[in-house]
Amino acid sequence: MLFLQILIDGFVISALYGLGAVGFTLMFGVCGVLNLAHGGIMVIAALIGWWVSVTWGVSPWGAALVGVLAGMVASYITYFVVIRPIQRSRVIPRAEEEIFVLTATLLWGIMLQVGLDYVFSNNPVTMRALIPGVADIDGVRTPWNELLIAALCWLAIGAVTLLVNRTRIGKQLLAASINPRGLTLLGFEMSRIYLIVWTVYGLLAGIAGVLLGTFLGASATNSGALTASAFTIVILGGLGSVPGSLIAAYVVGYAETITAYLVNPTLRPIPALVILIVVLYLRPQGLLGRR
Amino acid sequence: MPQGFRHRLAAGAAGLCAAALGALLIATPARAAGKGPxxxxxxxxxxxxxxxxxxxxxxxxxxxxxxxxxxxxxxxxxxxxxxxxxxxxxxxxxxxxxxxxxxxxxxxxxxxxxxxxxxxxxxxxxxxxxxxxxxxxxxxxxxxxxxxxxxxxxxxxxxAPLLARAVCDSASELLVKPLHIKTVAIMSEDADWTKPLDAGYEACLPKVGLKVVDAIRFNPDTTDFTPIYNTLEAKHPDLVVTGIAHVGVQPTVQWAAQHVPFPLGGISAQATNPTFWKDTNGAANGVITQTGTVEGLAxxxxxxxxxxxxxxxxxxxxxxxxxxxxxxxxxxxxxxxxxxxxxxxxxxxxxxxxxxxxxxxxxAFYGRKSPYTHAARYGKHWIQSTFMQWQNGKQVCVWPTNICHGKLEFPKFIKLPKLAAK
Structure with a gap:
């Protein structure tokens, strides 16, 4: 029974981690942007979803939809207000662009956190479950909502995988991640490709934020921890590798769950960080990263 | 150093001293007179x-x-x-x-x-x-x-030790006798205030007839409480006594979402917020916590x-x-x-x-001989605190029973010993 409990809980939490990290790694792989405002964008989706639900009595699915849209809007604002001016700047040397983008997203993330703190207070809130009720899986009580979360996460991850591997746009994204200069020489407009990535990213971050809001809840103060969690998973999996991020999400999710059940809930984050240090020491490029 | 410069330096220093003294003379009477707020x-x-x-x-x-x-x-x-x-x-x-x-x-x-x-x-x-x-x-x-x-x-x-005493006093009156609750598990966040609180719980709960079957402390950054609830449930407590302030929304929502079958009572500081019902989308229904007062209670x-x-x-x-x-x-x-x-x-x-x-x-504050020097006095004739339960969006006062007339009500997923006996 304990084994089954760990299996189910670990699977749900890992799926959520995976979804949160896939957009993050896609962004780095194609656009070269390590978005340190990632947690803030997820929290915006959850808080706006919660807010429309309690203010206007919108249904859980309606609130979730509004939350996802809010995540996309936050993603576009991040791109157009924070990132694009740096990418288009003639003053910033090309070689230093990445560090400028990194710093800008860090500062933007702090601004988002402080702004959300001010508007919504730092009280954590939870969105209503998308479906109510509890399932009994061989004696393990699991809310249907958590099973739905795992399913939706994998649906979203599957859709992204299909988009990247089976569509024309996906091939352009892959090409942009391998050789952006070559793509430009072939006549492709990189700003259009970046816009597609920010759209997909906003959608994924929005869905992850909303699902997080219905499961674990969200507050402005979570932003930093969510970014750190995605960052840890992406580094462990290998920067820019979507399959690597998914494997890393499951390594982290299960390491945390096993520790919480078998050792002590207080020590939950420790093993994942130890694994990260060991992997970076033995394989600096991460599990599936390219050198 | 040129003679002229030295003179100017001395004159400047003297001028500065005079200005400072002047400012002090002007400022001091104003402050001494205490006319300001x-x-x-x-x-x-x-x-x-x-x-x-x-x-x-x-x-x-x-x-x-x-x-x-x-x-x-x-x-x-x-x-x-x-x-x-x-x-x-x-x-x-x-x-x-x-x-x-x-x-x-x-x-x-x-x-x-x-x-x-x-x-x-x-x-x-x-x-x-x-x-x-x-x-x-x-x-x-x-x-x-x-x-x-x-x-x-x-x-x-x-x-905290007096907060624990208030929890035990109220539990004795509200839960032990009327609801036949016999066993409890303690669930507290790892913080300075909960160390003496947990020690107080462990000391006073058995005295009011509640056997402590488990005590879990967790990181205040915890967001997933599933493993904690499952671990506690394995010990079959009739009640979980909380000591939480940094967290509140997540454990409450997950308790309701997962239909964890024991009541949550004790101290849940966030549950005292009037916005807690909204924050938890109503998952707070049935949660008992210590607080200062509730709306309408004199x-x-x-x-x-x-x-x-x-x-x-x-x-x-x-x-x-x-x-x-x-x-x-x-x-x-x-x-x-x-x-x-x-x-x-x-x-x-x-x-x-x-x-x-x-x-x-x-x-009133405890005196020098008390171990709680300068803390607020606890007791019937001093500050006793109150216990409230969230019931259908309202904070209902349930203790002290001489001023609170609310009756405990629990969500359907809660399995009380008394109900099980029926």
Missing amino acids: IKIGVISEESAIVGQSISQGAQLAAADINAHGGVMGRKIEIITYDDHSSAADAVRAFQRAVEQDHVKAVVATFISEVALAIEPWAARLHMPTVTPAAASDLISKQVHDNYARFKYMFESWLP ITPRTIPVANEFIKKYGHFPAFTGFTAYDSVEALAAAMNREHSTNPNKIVIGMEKTNMIGTLGRL
Whole structure:
């Protein structure tokens, strides 16, 4: 029974981690942007979803939809207000662009956190479950909502995988991640490709934020921890590798769950960080990263 | 050095000294005359509802005191500082309040770790300081152990061991006899205030007939409580007694979502917030927690008028810290009036004589011999605290039974021993 409990809980939490990290790694792989405002964008989706639900009595699915849209809007604002001016700047040397983008997203993330703190207070809130009720899986009580979360996460991850591997746009994204200069020489407009990535990213971050809001809840103060969690998973999996991020999400999710059940809930984050240090020491490029 | 330059340097230095002396002569009589307002600094986290209620309660008290003539004919002025619940920010704010803004007293924080960071500074700068909600027993222990140094620190709410006693007293009356609850598990966040709280629980719960079957402490950053609930459930407790303040929404929502079959009761500071029902989308239904008061309950003749004033001014019912901050400012003002002085040592003497009808009970502070020196007195005739249960969006008062007439109701997924026996 304990084994089954760990299996189910670990699977749900890992799926959520995976979804949160896939957009993050896609962004780095194609656009070269390590978005340190990632947690803030997820929290915006959850808080706006919660807010429309309690203010206007919108249904859980309606609130979730509004939350996802809010995540996309936050993603576009991040791109157009924070990132694009740096990418288009003639003053910033090309070689230093990445560090400028990194710093800008860090500062933007702090601004988002402080702004959300001010508007919504730092009280954590939870969105209503998308479906109510509890399932009994061989004696393990699991809310249907958590099973739905795992399913939706994998649906979203599957859709992204299909988009990247089976569509024309996906091939352009892959090409942009391998050789952006070559793509430009072939006549492709990189700003259009970046816009597609920010759209997909906003959608994924929005869905992850909303699902997080219905499961674990969200507050402005979570932003930093969510970014750190995605960052840890992406580094462990290998920067820019979507399959690597998914494997890393499951390594982290299960390491945390096993520790919480078998050792002590207080020590939950420790093993994942130890694994990260060991992997970076033995394989600096991460599990599936390219050198 | 040229002779002319040396002369100019000497003349300049003399001029500066004269100007400084002049400024001092001008400034000193003005201050000595004490015509300006008496400033009280309020340090709390403005983005937290509990913290915001502290500054709002203090402002309200100042307005009421000023409307009745102020203190020694002078107005009270509240200066607020946002510490973002950071000990470093709070200490900086405390220093600024004392050294730049020249406050005469400080009301600070609901977080024990922050209060403990401020306490040495209150001692060093001789600044009467009242914490309206921090509950670590170390705060009063330091006053007890080193009175001469730490006597400037007061607590207008109960320290953790007394909070534990209140939980045991209420559990005995509400749960043990009527509901046949026999076993409990303790679930507390890992923080300064919960160490003495858990020790208090473990000591007093068995005395009221509740066997402790497990005790889990968890990181306050925890967001997934599933493993904790599953681990606790394996021990089959009839009730889980909580000691949580940094978390609240997540454990409550997951308790309801997962249909965890035991009631949650004890101290859940976030559940005292009037917004908690909305924050949890109603998952709070059935949660029992200790609090200051609930809307409509007259613990003293002052409770409802102050609550109504608060609602009129700020548009919502205060968190319990709104009341304790209100009482803190009133106690400070009364101490200054009593001693006809704003001298810190005199204020301390005045505060020690406090025996006033506050908003949450009769407020007085324990003396030097008590292990809780300068903490608020606990008891039927002093501050007893109340216990409320969330029922269909309302905070219903269930204890003390002489003033609270609400009956406990639990969600359907809760399995009580009495119901099982049926």
